[in-house]
Amino acid sequence: MIIQDLANSINGKIVGNANFFLNQDFTGRFTLLNDSVKGDIVIRHWINGKGIEIAADKGIAALITQNPKDGAIEAAEELNFPLIICDKIELANAYALKWTVDNFSPNSTNIVITGTNGKSTTSHLIYHILDNAGYHVLTNTDSESEFNTLIDPMVSKLISDEVKSNGELDYLVIEVSEVQGWLGNLMKNHASLMSNALNPKVGVITNIAMDHIGLVNSIDEVFDEIYAVPQAIGNGITILNYDDELVRKLDADNPFYWSMTNDDVDLYYDEGIYYDDKLIIKKEDLPFTSGHFIQNILSAVGACINLGIDLSVINDGVKSYKALNRRFAKLNDKPLIIDDFAHNPDGIKNTINETTKLLKDNQRLYVACAIRGSRGVEINKLNVEALVEVLNEDTNLFLSSSNDVVNNLNYVTPEERSVFFDILDSNDIDYRHFDNLVDCLSEVYALADEEDIILLIGAQGMDPAESLLKNIL
Known part of the structure; x- marks a missing residue:
């Protein structure tokens, strides 16, 4: 060179x-x-x-x-x-990724996962199925999705370091942010650039929804960013969510659909996971049964099927899977405390709806929501509107700016806080706000009875909740 x-x-x-x-x-x-x-x-x-x-x-x-x-x-x-x-620094990072794959992992089978929600769990589940089967596999997915961008050469570094330390890879499972940017500027075609650099055999697109407001400002712009991904996958198989109308509009050469609602596709859920109309994973063997996580399981199973992994191996991997941190994680039994990384409108609605299904007679639901800091008014407006849409009149809502646990990159601005207050007030929804997360968690725990449910949601502002609760419970 x-x-x-x-x-x-x-x-x-x-x-x-x-x-x-x-x-x-x-x-x-x-x-x-x-x-x-x-x-x-x-x-x-x-x-x-x-x-x-x-x-x-x-x-x-x-x-x-x-x-x-x-x-x-x-x-x-x-x-x-x-x-x-x-x-464009993304061109340099895409070049570095392609060069690294070509020179350090030329014989690996590569899988790329993108979409607005569920890509971290899907990536981690694919990784687990392959790792559980005894393959040498690397993923860039972590619980906070820090390594899924072309802002820096982190993925290239991870690959070269792993191969140097532990030898040739069988599989690369790479999570790709569907929208990415730097200092408010969109890195156009980020997902397709990264996908193309990997030359994947299988690609997964989980869904298309709103997030990253400011970099993109409409669902059409999100669609445009994801639209080129199937072309970047090329001759590979693209695993697609049939239930998402926008995903169905994507033009993939070799699509493979899964569905929660339609049993005419190859892979679907009907009180268990079916492939070619045969039950391959029983409902009681699923690691979680909430709807949006079953969608992640379907995406991962579809990917592994198209990698040629034996169905019994897939079954074993799914049954033994343990979720990433903050993915509908249970932190306590009495009261039941659930922690989830719900940080955009679809994630918030899905998580609250699934938690509401767990309520029994005389149980109360307490929702503690961290406002997204330094992400702009628009995403917080959409998030609070999602709360308004799914909260019922008996839900107890608590908000946190989390000033005690966030850095300057995640500080909640007065405007971000105000949009939450204004929309909740205009919809006559009661709430309490705390500047500090520890105070919010302490108050919620003190008010909840042993039989109640506490749901913690939000991105960086709620990340330290589990460690704080150790001194509260």
Whole structure:
């Protein structure tokens, strides 16, 4: 690899040393600056002069950035350090991902999962089925979905590090954010870029709904971002949610549909999971039976069927699966406390509806909701409208700004808080608001009887709830 060829491939220009050959010094690893060693290539959205000095001292083979600032160009020229400046950092990260797969994992079978809701659980379940079957498999999914973007080269780093440490991979299971951006700017075609870089045999699209307001502002824009994914999957099989009207509109060359409502498709749920009209997983063997999680199971089972995994192996994997953190997780028995990462309108409605089904006579439901901080008024408006739609008059609602547990990137602004208050007030819904999450949880727990149900929902503002409850229960 010659540095000029690398720059040309990502529409970049070189500052500093443009004459050396990367194959003399390149480790083959694309990574982050803090984690880098001599011979790595670093990709950063921005870099300053101090960062260039650090990279040069480390002996980095090259550094790619979209935003050089505060003396970065001058430092690269002075140190004769190879700095590549590109217009779109996602092109660099897509290139890094494709190069890493081609060179570190050329023989793996690759699966990509995207959609608005359920992609983390679906990815993790596919990973578990394959891992449980004894295959060497890697996924980028974690409980907070931190590694599913082209903002940085994290997925490339994960792959190269795993192969170097543990040998060749059989499968890559990669979760892809359906919409992504940086500092309010949309990375257009993010999902299709990442999918294309992986050359997947199987792709999964869970659903299409609203999230990431500001990067996209209508369901049509979300659809446009996901529309190109089946084309990026190419000759692979695309697993599609038949029950989602927008998903049905996607143009896939090799579609495989599943459904919760239609038994005319190959894979469906009817008090158990059926494939080709044969029961393959009994209802009592499912790790969870709430509707939106059964949808995730169907997506994962459909993917594994199309990977050629034996049905008995799939059955064993599903039966032994343990959910990711904050996916309808039970934190306590009396009162029953359920914690879920519901953070957008569809997630909120699904989770509250499923929790309501658990209520018995004389049980009360307490919902503690963390307002989404620093995500804008519009997504919080949609979230509170979803609450209004599904809460009944007997539900006790508590809100938290979680000032005690969030950083500046997740701080709830006065405008975000106000839109919650205004819409709840206009719909005559009673609620209590707490600045701090620990106070909110303490109050809810004190009010609930042993037979009641407490539901915790929200994204980053509710993430620390489980650890806080250890000092409250």
